[in-house]
């Protein structure tokens with residue numbers, strides 16, 4: 001009983017239940033073969049790529065900010081490594097440093113503009129999103145005369161960033177799992193995590209309490225942009241090519257994952273485990289439909305309904321977390 | 331002992347062309363509750379924000395322990411031991427008691443090369459600090475601040491300020507949103523803070539609350555100190571009149587209290 005109520009007080013409770021609910025839905029109504037489905041790589045690959053951008057996005061949201069420029073940073077990361085190391089045949093380390101360095105630069109721009117102006121970060125990153133799309137497309141056409149660039153990465157690089165384990169599981173899954181563990185520790189078991197929650201609760205009070213809110217905000221934006229270009233970079237290394245398009249879906253998908261994961265859109269509440277399970281839930285719905293007799297167009301409907309249901313459930317649970325107290329046996 | 335903890339000398343504050351505070355002279359001593367009274371818009375909040383480092387005085391001096399001080403930001407005032415508790419107490423409703431108690435000064439324990447947030451110590455310390463103030467109903471440091479009652483939140487915020495060594499406690503209308511029972515909790519905690527030797531600056535619109543805990547009263551009327559007196563020097567009626575801006579309103583006192591009860595403690599809006 002206490003275990004159950006303790007569970008329900010946690011920010012990730014709703015996302016765990018969502019995950020169970022969608023799997024049950026596919027098995028019961030879609031006639032999905034659970035064995036086939038669980039063994040399939042497609043949804044795990046999707047979850048890993050999405051999860052790496054969803055974790056920083058969720059942390060930003062907990063801190064009360066939003067970064068949608070990731071939609072441009074994913075192709076920017078893949079194009080940068082492909083242009084530098086593919087088209088110009090520079091060493092792969094240069095290409096990778098270029099891709100991640102671009103993430104640092106764009107993250108700094110987002111972060112510094114956010115703390116220096118009173119413009120909401122949604123608008124600022126909308127600006128950098130559109131600007132980066134333009135820059136990536138123009139630079140690609142200008143430098144290579146093409147909107148798609150081939151890249152042949154050395155064997156060691158492929159092994160670390162772009163191999164398929166067992167023929168179908170992308171190595172990025174391991175990066176995602178490692179990242180999840182690292183950020184669970186940082187968010188929930190270090191003082192820095194506490195600062196991020198405090199910033200999302202009330203930025204002015206957090207600053208008055210001595211938290212370096214500006215530096216933390218800038219750091220989170222850099223983390224987000226670097227994570228996005230990392231996903232793009234790994235994609236280019238895996239598929240041996242990069243395109244200027246793609247990436248816009250990630251904005252919407254990451255927001256859904258984070259919100260289903262129990263992060264409060266207005267900040268101050270959420271958990272990294274919640275984001276993890278929210279991402280898994282999204283990936284299961286997005287890919288699970290292919291394992292059923294249902295028409296794939298239904299998956300958008302399911303995602304929409306699930307998003308609303310998850311938000312309602314998360315609100316209920318948050319209200320419960322606010323009122324519930326662990327009663328000591330008298 | 332007789333040296334004031336905090337002293338204002340000829341403090342003026344204007345926002346552009348608007349003069350809000352005029353030549354304020356006030357002293358607060360350790361172990362003393364100063365009630366700051368005055369009508370809406372009299373400048374009470376502006377005065378305490380000046381003390382808390384939110385605003386800088388336009389002219390005039392602030393002295394602490396016989397030494398002139400100047401606060402560039404709220405952190406500077408906090409570092410000197412001036413703690414402000416806002417009307418709704420904790421400002422992080424979705425954080426746990428233990429976590430919000432230690433925001434910015436989190437206890438950590440070393441695990442190998444890592445510094446891990448020590449949740450157990452944080453929770454125990456926070457719960458102990460607030461229980462020492464007599465709020466024994468708070469016994470679980472994992473509870474969220476937003477789930478506490480208004481009085482409990484105020485109490486926790488005051489306990490936190492005392493725990494971190496505040497010497498001047500500033501309370502801006504802490505009882506405004508509270509019912510009778512919750513208010514009496516907060517008033518008891520103000521007395522407990524005074525007993526521990528803190529200087530308390532207490533803003534309220536309720537004469538009863540002021541009379542219950544005040545040692546020293548200052549009445550602001552249109553930004554100037556209109557009266558400055560010690561406990562017992564004026565009657566309840568005189569204080570009520572002063573609070574209403576010097577008009578004879580004592581007979582309205584009961585009516586006013588009734589209004590405030592039905593409007594959750596909000597006094598009628600001033601007609602601008």
Ligand SMILES: Nc1ncnc2c1ncn2[C@@H]1O[C@H](COP(=O)(O)OP(=O)(O)OP(=O)(O)O)[C@@H](O)[C@H]1O
Pocket residue numbers: 345348350368369370371372373374375376377
């Ligand atoms: N930042 C500001 N800029 C301009 N005017 C201000 C500012 N802050 C306060 N004032 C003005 O100063 C006057 C005093 O306001 P203040 O909030 O200090 O009153 P108060 O005594 O706390 O009133 P209440 O009892 O309603 O809380 C008001 O007329 C207000 O409009």
Ligand SMILES: [Mg+2]
Pocket residue numbers: 374375376502
């Ligand atoms: Mg005020």
